[in-house]
Amino acid sequence: MRRPTIHDIAREAGVAKSTxxxxxxxxxxxxxxxxxxxxxxxxxxGWQPSRAARALSGANAEVVGLVLARPAGLLEVEPFFMRLIAGVEAALGADDIGLLLQVVGEDPAHEMEVYRRWWGQRRVDGVLVADIRVDDPRLPLLAELGLPCVLLGNEVPGSGLTTVGVDSKAAMVAAVAHLRALGHTRIARVAGIAEFQQTVLRGQAFAEAAGPDAVVVSADYSGERGAEATRELLTSDRPPTAIVYDNDVMAVSAVGVAAELGVDVPGQLSIIAWDDSPLCRLPHPALTAMSLDIPGYGAAAAAALLRVIAGERVPDTVFGTAQLVVRGSTAPA
Incomplete structure (x- = not known):
């Protein structure tokens, strides 16, 4: 069927098109x-305003964007982003604002081209920016474009961009303190992508809290790389008695590797996961985890973005700190 126009509305209502x-x-x-x-x-x-006409008129698109520079395969099994998006949608839906999501693989340059195109075509009113990096090349571009945005991360001095983050350092200190209280001294960490801001912040806290015997292996949040890192640690000359994982997918994969190597969890190895999705309750034993209200985090970031779009000066905020949820995967060393 032909899309209805203002002319059709005018004819049916018996008024001029200008009216x-x-x-x-x-x-x-x-x-x-x-x-x-x-x-x-x-x-x-069933009339809807034309996107092109709205762009030409300078009207709001009533859409915000989110670009994810992650492998599509990882998003199939990574619960974090689905929970985050659920919170974003809940906040936007209350104001009848849409969410435009695009997955671009692991190419930040591609992500930057998406921002240029979206803003040039006025397809979005603003964007949420995930996976903040150290010396992130996207931030100068966003400032140059004047594209309203909120960074899902901690404060970036000098960027002039609003951030909504979490206290990663305090959460890591709490995780290590739990293991130390159980008598663990050989504590390892399987970290996320090295250049991510949150990976660096957690790393600083881990180095200070875990002691001189602490070991860190870098991974990429996938189950495959998490399993490889776990096998590397458990077959080393001095295997750790406890491992902290930067997400739940890698921690779940570790349970299978430990069973394969004959390492009892938690008798010989304690495991702490991050993000505490339903995945953490599937293995036996269920995983001790650092738990944060991820949908609430997404909703808070979306609410901040709507204020930025409205022209408000929104201060950087810390949404909260992940809290330790103790289950069966941690025990005395």
Missing amino acids: VSFALNGQPGVSEATRRRIAAVAHEL
């Missing part, structure tokens, strides 16, 4: 009764 335009754009010069009648006809015909 329809004034009514649908909230401009003065139209009585309230006429405005209601035109809105009813537009709804009945």
